[in-house]
Amino acid sequence: MPELPEVETARAVIAERALDRLIVDVDDSDRYECRPHAPGEIRQALLGRRLTSANRRGKSMWCETSGVGRCGEPGPPLGIHLGMAGRIFISDADGDEASGGDPVHGNGTAAIWTRFSLTFADGGRLRLFDKRRLGRVRLDPDILGLGPDALGISPPQFRTALARGTAPVKARLLDQSAIAGVGNLLADETLWQGRVWPGRRVQDLLPADVDRLYRALNRSLTSAIANGGVHTGRVINARRSDGRCPRCHAAMARATIGGRTTWWCTVEQAA
DNA sequence: ACTCGTGTTAGCTG
């Protein structure tokens, strides 16, 4: 699920419900989710501290941490990445639980898929729930390697990020070091709205193409955040072998571009 | 049984 809109929702839940609560226990025993830290390392770094802020750049989140006690040095930032399927759940003292996204069906909350958790002094918990296990929790995450956040990027920043190199435009949109936050579905939605063939080389884009893509990205992001996720995009449902373009009803085409499955309208986004 | 995947990244290549 998580692309920028879903991560922003998760960040907001952390900001609203997890800050300033005393951390009395940490389960960092999942070696893979907490790589490259050794078990207990994150736990030792966070015990007795509190999360003091919830931040996001692209799909990466991090929380600053307080000192231990009244005047200790601040702790290391706690980085959280939801990967392909991660979700955040936060419970309060009476056990009521909130999450940043859709309801989880069936045994979706099963403890075996909780890969990391903080327990607060009031008995509530923050849990990272991640079936696929491609999410990641780590101290002092690298944020500087990311490009400007896709939400709020300026037209000149967008133009610069896109123009670099010779890759297909879809690959560049997915490049987190160029623009942070665009995933596979959001890239397809943006290219469809902007009427650009995903395989077009970035050096061949005309200024008018870049302008349309900029507006399309902003529309896609705003809409996804308002409607609950990138899966609410207009072209997403048409990403099927029998799919039709929602605007002109032409057939959709499929190929692997930028290493990811890519769908586009054969007429409006013709090569 | 078998293939695919809304993300990241180590490793290879030109």
Added chain:
DNA sequence: TCAGCTAACACGAG
């Protein structure tokens, strides 16, 4: 050295 591409990662869903 760097941009670009591929395979690998883990494991559930269809």
